[in-house]
Amino acid sequence: MSSSTMTIHLKIWRQKNSHSKGRFETYTLDQVDEHMSFLEMLDVLNEQLIMEDGDPVEFDYDCREGICGSCNLVINGKAHGPKHLTAVCQLHMRNYNDGDTVVIEPARAAAFPVIKDLVVDRTAFDRIIEAGGYVSVKTGSAPEANLIPVNQKKANQAFDFATCIGCGACVAACPNSSASLFTGAKIAHLNKLPQGQPERNERVLAMVDQMQKEGFGDCSNFAECEAVCPVGISISAIAEMRRDYMKALFDD
Amino acid sequence: MKLDSKVPSGPLEEKWSKHLNEIKLLSPNNKRKHSVIVVGTGLAGASAAASLAELGYHVKVFCIQDSGRRAHSIAAQGGINAAKNYPNDGDSIWRLFYDTIKGGDYRSREANVYRLAEVANEIIDQAVAQGVPFAREYSGLLDNRSFGGAQVSRTFYARGQTGQQLLLGAYQAMMKMVHTGKIDYHPRKEMLDLVVIDGQARGIITRDLVSGAMEKWAADAVVLCTGGYGNVFYLSTNAKNSNVTAAWRCHKRGAAFANPCYVQIHPTCIPVSGDYQSKLTLMSESLRNDGRVWVPKDPKDERKADKIPEEDRYYYLEERYPSFGNLVPRDVASRNAKIVTDEGMGVGATGKAVYLDFRDAILRDGEDGIRAKYGNLFDMYENITGENPYKVPMRIFPAVHYTMGGLWVDYDLMSNVPGLFVAGEANFSDHGANRLGASALMQGLADGYFVLPYTLGNFIADSDLSRPDTDHEAFEEALSASKAQIDKLLAIKGNKTVVEFHRDLGNILWDKVGISRSREGLQQAINDIQVLRKEFWQNVRVPGEAGYYNKYLEFACRVADFFELAELMAEDALQREESCGCHLREEFQSEEGEAIRNDEKYSYVAAWEYKGLNGKLEEKLHKEDLEFEFVEPTQRSYK
Incomplete structure (x- = not known):
């Protein structure tokens, strides 16, 4: 495996905390290896900043294999960067060219206040799930697993929505900062399964109300969320959420 | 230190049900008066927190990530084992037990492993009821596959993301109880110490990773579900934030650390x-x-x-x-x-x-x-x-x-420090010297959903507990010690970054305490670790201050603990003069390079007691003998 190196210019959003005003800072990195991941490139920058008595750039990450949903950078205006169906931790520098300038910002939304630099507070997502994103079954009271067959196609569809990693790219990409794709994905996941039916109405009402309470905007069908979602959640989740919300209002 | 495994007497198949019948119960009215701290929100932590809160305890749950849903259980791909025998291929609880104990190369407790196999079926029921979208057949019934060389198809899976789906099920169950007010939920807070009062675990110290605030939390019991220590090697498949700090600090407060050299x-x-x-x-x-x-x-x-x-x-x-x-x-x-x-x-x-x-x-x-x-x-x-x-x-x-070693626990998953329970990868219990594929998810959820809710209640019912109180001087002492360590790290202002030290430590371990080990190499490793640890405390460069979000300060605290654990891993590998499971000692292998186990001398759990640190790590070895009443240990052969 041969590798080539390049020079990359970075414009990174720096912000001390949620109260302070942020600004862009520029940095230049030489010897960026094409096989580095994007986050490893930032690690290298931080090592340099630390040795120069600078303030390392803070950003969220954990698994670095695209499943935990911690990372959520907005790169050159696009949540998770240029590669389709790829979380930023899975993006590699071979997607860039020598001399490129790369702008890195946090996921911006009123409901996601900045903690420091590129780290934002996404606890609003926890509160949306807390409002109703579950089946209220107690430990120990579950019936035998094969008692209720689930149509294979439906089970697959449920999975397609359940695969959401909760990164918040959908919010960052939406001109309205709506959390509809995230919320709709959980509603659609549980709707597809028989286990989700008893609480169907209560769930959609509670989750949508919570979403609004958190300060996320409404959906205007821009579909930017679907375009940036690293796991390909379909915007049909939002249609399903809205349909169910209306039905639930009249059912009650 | 006395290690009492408290394994119930009687036939293997009846131990758990007999124990359940004898366990002391608390009335709902009394459960309400008791509080439990759960640290970590992976499969073990989230399932334990949800289940304990449903029973009526007041639960405080902590995790280092920005959401409980991000714990590293989420990355498990393959699946979860259970002996449902849906494929009608001859599987049984006994076979799942036998495969697990054999796969662990006869270095785990029979009774624990049998219980694991026994409760596994209930996990599948629970997960399906929560809406976990497992793979299904055309009939709409659950699909199984064979995994990790098993002769039966007993692995349930959700595409290549079984860990994610099971964790989201447990996380949602936990958030449901947050909604009821029975759980206080604290993301982005890291446990830095265990508070022990009169020999009992009575609380923890945390650092708020956003504000840097140090806080004291008291409860009637502490449940540690903080995962494994594979990141001691710097490079591993673990998530970047996975660490040993919570478990190691419990060890330094008296909890025995068992089989640290068992690394998969x-x-x-x-x-x-x-x-x-x-x-x-x-x-x-x-x-x-x-x-x-x-x-x-x-x-x-x-x-x-x-x-x-x-x-x-x-x-x-x-x-x-x-x-x-x-x-x-x-x-x-x-x-x-x-x-x-x-x-x-x-x-x-x-x-x-x-x-x-x-x-x-x-x-x-x-x-x-x-x-x-x-x-x-x-x-x-x-x-x-x-x-x-x-x-x-x-x-x-x-x-x-994956790390099979961890804090020592008895049959009730309680450490030798009363009131400190340990579940999931953080404990040492079920996988012996080697874990089989699709067994980690099974163990995490078995511990959290179906073991701890009973055994923790038994402890509380059986104990004479004063009201938890963070004003006790032991809390102040622990908080000051954690704070002093942070201040010390920040004050060094040396010339080598935390990452560089961690990478160097990882290289020593990978070369000498990794895939194969030798007496000479391990002795060298112990020396190298001591030298590098000394340099760390003289020359590490930690940026910034303690009073705000500072990822490299978090890493520095964790690497400091990895440096101590690393020495214990090498010590443990050195004393185990045999090869078993993942532990291969070059001196103990056949001419064809096959591992040679020594059951006569090494059929024990090595549980280490912390004695101090002065240039050299001082630890005392205690042995829990493993007795095989129901299976006959055999040598593995894959020729």
């Missing part, structure tokens, strides 16, 4: 590409079903893989293990990869890789056939390496994946 190294990971490498990515071992592992016979062979003819290729697993071939267990596959690369036959720019070649499988099944089976894995490989595995062989190398 997974054979099929994407190799290291350069010094900047921050973590390793696992490729499902199902790839070995169709891929053939080889290296060029001539170490100096510079030709591209597809230009190397058959007679110049060394299919070392097929040649050395004719009956299992490429499907030998994880430890055997990893060891052999190290042997051939040490002999100079490794491939790629670093020489630290072997080929996993699908050429023959593609000729047989066609590219579409292989894509249908492994398409997502091939895509992932291409995304990371930039190479197309349909055209050129994959390059793979072993990587640290």
